[in-house]
Amino acid sequence: MTLSTERGHDGGTAPAVLPVAPVGEPTQNPHAPRHVGTGGDPRSLLRRYQRLALVGDSGSALIAATTALLFRFGPEPPGSYLAITLGLPVLWLLVVGLQRGYEQRFLGTGPEEYRRIADAGLLMFAGIAVVSYALRSELARGYVFVAIPATLVLSLLARRQLRSWIYRLRRRGIGLQRVLVVGRADAVVSVIEKLDHEPQHGLVPVGACVPFVGVAVSHVHDVPVVGDPSRVLQAVDETGAHVVAVVSHPDMSGQALRRLSWALEERGVELIVSPGIIEVAGPRLSIRPVAGLSLLHLERPSASGGRMLGKTLLDKVAGLTMLALASPLFLAIGAAVRLTSTGPALYRQTRVGVDGKTFTMLKFRSMVADADAQRAALLASSDGNGVLFKMKDDPRVTRVGAFIRRFSLDELPQLINVVRGDMSLVGPRPPLPEEVAGYNDDAVRRLKVKPGVTGLWQVSGRSDLSWEESLRLDLRYTDNWSLALDLSILWRTLRAVTRGSGAY
Template identity: 75%
Template sequence: MAVMEPRGRSLRQLDEVVPIAAAPPLARGSRPVSATGRHVGLGGSVEPDTLMRRYQHYALAGDFLASLLAGLLALFARFGAPAGAYLQLSLTLPVLWVLIIAGQRGYERRFLGTGTEEFRRVLQGGLVMFCAIAVVSYGLRSEVARGYVFLAIPATVLFTLLVRRQLRSWIYRLRARGLALQRVLVVGRADVVVSVIEKLDNEPQHGLVPVGACVPLAGAEVSHVQDVPVVGDPGRVLDAVEDTGAHVVAVVSHPDLSGQALRRLSWALEERGVELIVSPGIIEVAGPRLSIRPIAGLSLLHLERPSGNGGRMLGKLAFDRIVGTLLTVLALPVLAAIAIGVKLTSPGPVLYRQTRVGAGGREFTMLKFRSMVVDADGRRAALMALSDGNGVLFKLRRDPRVTRFGAVLRRFSLDELPQLLNVVRGDMSLVGPRPPLPEEVAGYSADAARRLKVRPGLTGLWQVSGRSDLNWEESLRLDLRYTDNWSIALDLSILWRTLRAVVKGAGAY
């Protein structure tokens, strides 16, 4: 793996190296500069631990209020006026809901403020609360009104997810301003350290900012890696922690820091109140697929196989069919209006049919509203040299084949709405990889062919992460990430983010 430098130089290509001794150590409490050029501070009096405690308290209070509001809405919607027993139940639900979320470990810091695990535990809590009410109702032989339950529980989950989403936006804004960031000392091989630093700098919402690196020098002394100061080799991690004031030490791919040596390092960091995280070298794998299995005194990392079939896949299929049908019915007036608009603004059919490749390599006919002139396919060859695509996909920002009405449809992705019928038929999913053309699949590498393990989606990570602005490698990485780590919670998160992406219209042409 090449060691990439944003300024065009790698560690192997440094013409002017600066001895480490020439780079003075960072004093604890100083304000280092991150690889993005920002001054990295602790936000004055806002420490990372303080911020996460606030997040926990706000999440607990928000969950309580969300359940209280949901219970009262269900009470008035079902009975029209407060009823004695159901009023008591509505006031009890918030306490039960908070206890259930706590039981699902939904208030643990490692799940808060990043990733989909926080939302997944809320969804699990909704299922647990539904089962708990059913069991209690049966045990007391006092049937709770189904209308009340089927309003209160989904509303509780929905309101809670909205609260958590607002909290997530709040903490992201603070971190984007450089507040309450955790300083990270990255330790390991130079090439892997560079990769980790790049990822942390590209995703500051996680609240981790690299402030120092410990890499094997191999006779070459350098002062910085990716604009992050090199403060020694892996043998002086503890000194580097003192120099940088690090809150976290991240150990990545270093053979000398494993086994007993890593154990002793964890003890030493524990005494200093510094967290230790270890990268196993596995990339693009979501948390639910990873688990630790202690065997014979060893902590073994177990990697679960992606869910390609079984109960979870049947659940996804049922979710797609049910929600797809509901969305199709709700969208009928919009579909009719768009169909009339297409027919009145350009000659030709309303729908555009194109062969795409679905799960397992099976071909199907994908539907779209026609947004181009009728002979668009015949004119494509003459425009290939002007492509703004990513090297694999053909795209033009100013495509002369697009009609005026079609440009509006494409701007807000309204031309994709007929694919709801593909979802209902089972050819596509609401969320999944982009549906490829047969000629694209013919040129797939072994890695790219893995995209075909799940049904293509009406939307996906590619849709909410840049759409046509992404290069092929980035598009493929996002599709493979989804293929290996999909879950209902991730699907719901992507559907929510899709609404914002469609409104903004970024990357759509």
């Protein structure tokens, strides 16, 4: 990360590059535009998203209710249920609205939008049950058990399509919110890097306010410095910022931050404050008001209890179901491996699981039988990430092995490990004992949960990731896992596997 600096008052010194931390020069994301495109006011885009969300939710409820009506009653339903079917979309919109599922700050970014839709589904299901009991007029269970889950699923799919649409626009520079970042230079650089790396969230840094120490700073990570933190309001006017992001600055707290929020409110500019806690998901953070203070409460990650029981049940039920459905594929792959190369169909390897316990992981053999003996001679040609040995054109891989690796079919036997309880469907990558022997304290934390057949590493690049990126993703999952996140990763895994990116 770099700062471009110039001497403040001797006029004529050429800009220079001053390293902030010895982490190497960052690579600019080609999809992260510095300037807002021709899509107009980002608020207009969010209002359009909001209207489309209303249409999508009402349409989802109508389709689901109609399907439930035909499923339960056939082509000649009772008049009362026809009225319920027509009223269900309105009820669904009201319930989602009560769960704040149409607030613009939750739309088009982060998991909160999906969570509020899911909460609305549970609330409507519980509400219908209570009202039916109170009025002693129980609705047909076949109708309810089709209409409500289908409404929820279709609404989530509609929101997913809306996300894809708005992400495409934002990657083209349309509808981006201009952000002024305020704080210490190192913290500002960190925020700018993260916003550049994920432009789909709709925030583009257009200016920075950093304190000057010794020399005046002209740019921070290619973003122009438009003053120090005392010039925030002038900088907002100069840059046309829609959002001010305050990060790690002692003078920007307490009463000063409160006055800044008042001044920005008058200008219609949003204020966001970074607490400095990285890789922690929103559900673990909450504000606890105490004695006039807004205290940020950080909940402990859940490693036991009801949520973990739900994850275990999901692993067992889904693992057994997938094993049964994939059994013909197991036989076909096993036969192909045995017929095209000498050696067993399955490859067994010792891996490290939760709390450091070792287990035998199963895979379809994709290499020649003596592949392990040949590894030492190939170490110099590794394309891995410095910790893992990987080769894009590994001579030990068989023809069948190359195909099943391309689509991750070699990993199907790990479903047996899932049913046994050694692994989970979703989790960190299962490490080798020699990898664990070299772990630092941070890396050891990834052993807090069961390793997974898939995970954030699988849907984010697989073998193309560096060790640091793989570790960061595994730690992010360990600290923030949830059933909703597991389902999201399983869905994204399907797309990653069909593309075959990063698989070798």
